[in-house]
Amino acid sequence: MTITLDDLRKKFERVGYICDESTALTVYLALDLGKPLLIEGAPGVGKTEMGKVLAEILETELIRLQCYEGLDETKALYEWNYQRQLLRIQMNRNLEDEQIREEDLFSGDYLLERPLLKAIQAQKPAVLLIDEVDKCDPEFEAFLFEVLSDFQVSIPELGTVRARNIPVVVLTSNNERELSDGLKRRCLYLYLDFPELEKEVAILKAKVPGIADRLAWETARVVAGLRRQQDLRKKPSIAETLDWARALVALNRNRLDGKLVADTLNLFLKTHADQQYFRREIGPEGIDKMLKNPENGGEICRCQ
Amino acid sequence: MPVSIKDKMPQSSESMFEENIAIFVGLLRREGLPVGTTEMIDALNALARIDLANRGEFKAALRSTLVKSYRDQALFSSIFDHYFVPREEHQKRSEEAVAYHQQLKNQINRADSELQFKGESLQLTSGELQQYGSLSEQQRDRLQDFLHKTETGKNVESRFRPLLETVVRSHLRYCRTKKKSMQESSGDGAGQEAGADPGREARSLRETDIEAIRAADMPAVEQLLQKLSRKLAIKILRRRRSGPRSGTLDLRRSMRENMRFGGIIFNLKHKPKRRSKQQILLLCDVSASMKQYSVFVIHFLLGLQEVVRNLSCFSFSDNVENLTPGLKGRSDLQHILDRVIRQSKNWGGGTNLGRSLSEMTRKYPDLANAKTTVIVVSDTKTVSLDQAIKELEKFKDQVRRIIWLNPLPLEYWPDYRSVKEIGELVEMWPCSTIAQLEEVLTGRL
Ligand SMILES: Nc1ncnc2c1ncn2[C@@H]1O[C@H](COP(=O)(O)OP(=O)(O)O)[C@@H](O)[C@H]1O
Ligand SMILES: [Mg+2]
Numbered sequence: 001m002t003i004t005l006d007d008l009r010k011k012f013e014r015v016g017y018i019c020d021e022s023t024a025l026t027v028y029l030a031l032d033l034g035k036p037l038l039i040e041g042a043p044g045v046g047k048t049e050m051g052k053v054l055a056e057i058l059e060t061e062l063i064r065l066q067c068y069e070g071l072d073e074t075k076a077l078y079e080w081n082y083q084r085q086l087l088r089i090q091m092n093r094n095l096e097d098e099q100i101r102e103e104d105l106f107s108g109d110y111l112l113e114r115p116l117l118k119a120i121q122a123q124k125p126a127v128l129l130i131d132e133v134d135k136c137d138p139e140f141e142a143f144l145f146e147v148l149s150d151f152q153v154s155i156p157e158l159g160t161v162r163a164r165n166i167p168v169v170v171l172t173s174n175n176e177r178e179l180s181d182g183l184k185r186r187c188l189y190l191y192l193d194f195p196e197l198e199k200e201v202a203i204l205k206a207k208v209p210g211i212a213d214r215l216a217w218e219t220a221r222v223v224a225g226l227r228r229q230q231d232l233r234k235k236p237s238i239a240e241t242l243d244w245a246r247a248l249v250a251l252n253r254n255r256l257d258g259k260l261v262a263d264t265l266n267l268f269l270k271t272h273a274d275q276q277y278f279r280r281e282i283g284p285e286g287i288d289k290m291l292k293n294p295e296n297g298g299e300i301c302r303c304q
Numbered sequence: 305m306p307v308s309i310k311d312k313m314p315q316s317s318e319s320m321f322e323e324n325i326a327i328f329v330g331l332l333r334r335e336g337l338p339v340g341t342t343e344m345i346d347a348l349n350a351l352a353r354i355d356l357a358n359r360g361e362f363k364a365a366l367r368s369t370l371v372k373s374y375r376d377q378a379l380f381s382s383i384f385d386h387y388f389v390p391r392e393e394h395q396k397r398s399e400e401a402v403a404y405h406q407q408l409k410n411q412i413n414r415a416d417s418e419l420q421f422k423g424e425s426l427q428l429t430s431g432e433l434q435q436y437g438s439l440s441e442q443q444r445d446r447l448q449d450f451l452h453k454t455e456t457g458k459n460v461e462s463r464f465r466p467l468l469e470t471v472v473r474s475h476l477r478y479c480r481t482k483k484k485s486m487q488e489s490s491g492d493g494a495g496q497e498a499g500a501d502p503g504r505e506a507r508s509l510r511e512t513d514i515e516a517i518r519a520a521d522m523p524a525v526e527q528l529l530q531k532l533s534r535k536l537a538i539k540i541l542r543r544r545r546s547g548p549r550s551g552t553l554d555l556r557r558s559m560r561e562n563m564r565f566g567g568i569i570f571n572l573k574h575k576p577k578r579r580s581k582q583q584i585l586l587l588c589d590v591s592a593s594m595k596q597y598s599v600f601v602i603h604f605l606l607g608l609q610e611v612v613r614n615l616s617c618f619s620f621s622d623n624v625e626n627l628t629p630g631l632k633g634r635s636d637l638q639h640i641l642d643r644v645i646r647q648s649k650n651w652g653g654g655t656n657l658g659r660s661l662s663e664m665t666r667k668y669p670d671l672a673n674a675k676t677t678v679i680v681v682s683d684t685k686t687v688s689l690d691q692a693i694k695e696l697e698k699f700k701d702q703v704r705r706i707i708w709l710n711p712l713p714l715e716y717w718p719d720y721r722s723v724k725e726i727g728e729l730v731e732m733w734p735c736s737t738i739a740q741l742e743e744v745l746t747g748r749l
Contacts, residue, residue, distance in 0.1 A: 021360055021361070022361075022363070022364030022367070025361055026365075033350065033353075040374050041374070175610075178534065181372075185340060188368045189368050189372045191377055
């Protein structure tokens with residue numbers, strides 16, 4: 001993968017992925033060193049998006065492996081096409097004379113390629129996005145580690161399959177559990193935090209067409225203030241900021257006030273408990289107070 | 305095309321550079337970051353690809369190659385900032401150091417001229433002279449006064465000199481200890497001098513009582529605590545690995561085995577069943593005497609919670625409270641801890657261990673079984689010790705093992721009968737410092 005750091009920065013900007021210098025540098029190093037990139041961070045900070053935009057930037061196919069509890073090799077690597085095999089066996093029985101051999105049945109024709117196999121078989125280096133790797137079982141993680149170490153897999157019935165091209169690998173994790181040292185050792189590491197105010201405004205401007213400058217700043221400030229509230233169960237993420245801002249633009253608004261924020265509450269606070277917390281502890285008054293005092297460091301004060 | 309550091313700098317500075325990185329990696333390791341050789345090679349490779357003059361890039365390159373966990377980010381950052389001092393800062397520090405030495409020299413010279421007996425200097429070490437220099441004016445006057453009076457007294461001979469020296473010396477020692485204890489109680493620790501070695505500071509962090517640690521060092525200590533409790537949990541759980549995956553249908557094997565039946569699957573093949581998991585039960589003492597250890601308890605619990613799926617947690621003082629429902633989800637946990645552990649009415653009561661145990665086992669009879677490892681965090685101070693011992697003996701028979709972490713500083717242990725008697729029943733470990741907790745991990749656990 002030959003791309004300069006400068007190029008990469010420009011392309012991030014072009015595809016509307018807003019990131020700081022050190023993020024761009026880490027991605028650049030992962031590409032240049034040919035190492036998988038492990039991204040951790042709270043939900044909604046742009047981990048999955050990174051995989052997607054990388055495929056776009058590198059003009060290549062995005063192959064996505066979504067992890068979940070119980071994911072195994074048959075879903076991630078390959079599986080035999082049992083229906084076809086059965087059909088073949090049944091057809092053969094009608095022909096009577098010819099004995100069917102195991103090799104015939106377990107050959108490439110009956111192989112279903114899953115994302116991992118697809119990624120190493122691709123004609124052009126693909127971007128392999130292994131999403132939410134913390135959700136899979138440790139056993140699967142160990143298997144993944146081996147695939148990412150050797151970029152070859154052995155299929156008992158077929159032998160070893162080597163990578164045609166080594167894909168660009170992006171792994172993401174929401175830190176639901178600690179990943180194994182081995183896997184981490186293979187990767188370069190990037191921790192994405194909630195964005196700084198300026199960065200979030202930039203994201204809003206890049207992603208929400210027609211948003212007024214003032215609305216972008218006020219939205220970002222309110223969201224940043226909410227994220228500082230220790231008692232919220234689920235802090236609003238970038239995804240929520242974007243949803244909210246889009247709705248506000250659709251409502252033809254170009255500035256925020258406490259009442260509007262309270263009325264559109266369910267767009268940025270997704271749990272009932274958090275919404276109640278907002279009504280009880282902050283309310284429109286709290287927001288108005290904060291919006292009026294930009295000097296206050298964006299602190300949302302409780303209103304009693 | 306591999307680029308190496310070589311291409312970027314002259315021979316001699318290259319090896320110095322690599323050495324520098326190696327020392328830095330050593331510091332990270334000492335803090336418990338699992339930095340291996342792979343990481344170090346990656347780091348050097350990465351550094352060959354960046355603009356070394358750009359401090360931000362330099363830091364980001366090291367961070368992404370050497371630190372693989374979000375928990376270690378803050379720790380990395382502070383060690384980096386300590387170790388790779390920016391040029392201007394470096395300049396400033398060395399100027400400060402020169403000035404400081406000059407000041408010391410002046411102090412010593414002055415002390416030497418002031419502390420004389422019959423026109424001759426006292427035989428004091430430069431350390432002692434320096435110490436004299438740092439005394440308050442009043443204290444210095446007092447010492448001089450004393451010397452002067454002795455000098456001018458009757459029958460004073462020069463053989464009095466050694467005696468005088470001893471007196472001055474012990475007076476200085478007295479002032480020193482007094483000053484130190486005053487500094488400690490006001491939280492104004494050492495380690496602030498220019499160019500402090502971060503490694504040395506870190507080591508002392510490990511040995512400081514967790515409750516006496518400065519606020520600025522707290523994030524680092526919290527991280528260490530969580531890391532250690534995670535390690536502890538992993539160590540406990542590793543003893544019996546859970547078996548392979550559960551009894552789902554194994555289509556591949558079924559197909560193979562049944563080919564000979566012409567596509568009719570007679571014998572279904574199943575994947576072997578996974579054995580059931582072990583569980584950890586954490587009992588946190590939240591009585592008044594434990595309040596000062598709340599930081600320890602909270603971060604210990606946070607660490608456990610991250611790796612243990614079957615974690616139950618109860619707080620106890622004069623009765624028990626089940627915290628388990630609050631353990632789901634990280635944000636919930638923060639919530640619960642703040643509410644229950646820090647602010648709860650439970651903090652403050654006396655401990656009744658016996659009653660708490662019997663109440664818990666009565667209400668939650670499934671909790672204690674042969675797969676349960678119990679971790680108790682408590683200073684053992686309880687009312688009705690004899691009843692507590694009885695309950696604990698019963699409880700011990702129901703569970704796999706009980707590990708007792710006692711945050712009471714070791715030197716107080718002999719003063720408590722409860723420590724002795726409970727300690728005979730369970731595996732009790734001191735944990736008032738990070739270093740001690742590390743010992744638990746490397747110990748016979
Ligand atoms: N740095 C960014 N620049 C632009 N959009 C972003 C950025 N980070 C996140 N987003 C937006 O936020 C949304 C959520 O991001 P996503 O990648 O799904 O989060 P997660 O970290 O949970 O995978 C996406 O729709 C994406 O458009
Ligand atoms: Mg995602």
